[in-house]
Amino acid sequence: MYKSKNRTVMQTNYLLPNKYKAFGWVLLVIGLIGGILMYSQLIDGELLNMKVFSIYNGESIFGNDQGFFKVIENGVLDEIVALFIMIGGLMVGFSREKVEDEFIYKLRKDSLVWAIIFNYFILILAVLFIYSFAFFDVLVFNMFTPLLFFIVRFNFLKHKSDSHEE
Amino acid sequence: MKNNIKIERARFDLTQAELAEKIGVSRQTINAMEKNKYVPSTLLALKIARLFKKAVEDIFLLEDHE
Numbered sequence A: 001m002y003k004s005k006n007r008t009v010m011q012t013n014y015l016l017p018n019k020y021k022a023f024g025w026v027l028l029v030i031g032l033i034g035g036i037l038m039y040s041q042l043i044d045g046e047l048l049n050m051k052v053f054s055i056y057n058g059e060s061i062f063g064n065d066q067g068f069f070k071v072i073e074n075g076v077l078d079e080i081v082a083l084f085i086m087i088g089g090l091m092v093g094f095s096r097e098k099v100e101d102e103f104i105y106k107l108r109k110d111s112l113v114w115a116i117i118f119n120y121f122i123l124i125l126a127v128l129f130i131y132s133f134a135f136f137d138v139l140v141f142n143m144f145t146p147l148l149f150f151i152v153r154f155n156f157l158k159h160k161s162d163s164h165e166e
Numbered sequence B: 001m002k003n004n005i006k007i008e009r010a011r012f013d014l015t016q017a018e019l020a021e022k023i024g025v026s027r028q029t030i031n032a033m034e035k036n037k038y039v040p041s042t043l044l045a046l047k048i049a050r051l052f053k054k055a056v057e058d059i060f061l062l063e064d065h066e
Helices: A020-039 A077-093 A102-129 A134-142 A145-160 B005-011 B016-023 B027-034 B042-052
Strands: A002-004 A007-009 A049-056 A068-075
Touching: A020 A077, A068 A077, A077 A145, A102 A134, A102 A145, A102 B027, A134 A145, B005 B016, B005 B027, B005 B042, B016 B027, B016 B042
Parallel strands: none
Antiparallel strands: A002 A007, A049 A068
8 A cells, every 4th residue: 555645545566547447348348248149149159250370279189180380260259259358357357446445455355256256156066067068158158257256246345335325 | 343433524524425535545435434344454544533633542443342
């Protein structure tokens, strides 16, 4: 913590400036809408076919099929959607609040811990009760759920402590 | 730990937002402290006491079981 202009602000080296938050929300919402449309088969995730550089391309990481460091053809819409959700989500979750102080910092940390525990709790249930290819969907969702649970929990706690004074 | 922030705030006729602004924290922080849901850092406690011109232990009090 340091003092500047009488602000009791937290000195954190991993938070982005507040102005990135709005842009993060735009990316995140576009990504989520794109993701829902792709999952409901309304749009095809393999659109926007183009040549991309792949470090590895194959059926499994330990197979020895298509090989390393090649330029391949791939529809990149699904990759773009995933990047929008992840980058947008990181910007939303890790940009400063307008007033970033010690209580907000605590809410953010608590929300992160909560999100990780909650995510693994859900994942344990999924391992136990979801089988076959449906589990692949679970893994896909799990790329995003820790970040999304964190954002939801953080904003929920923030608004809960924002209730108007009596 | 309990505190007299709400009483002191009334004495100085400040809203939560005005107190937050004076101390340089968010309104949520003032709200959470008044509801005893957040124990402030020593730095923040000292700033609040200085603003209200009182000793820290006149504003922040241990409860019997603490």
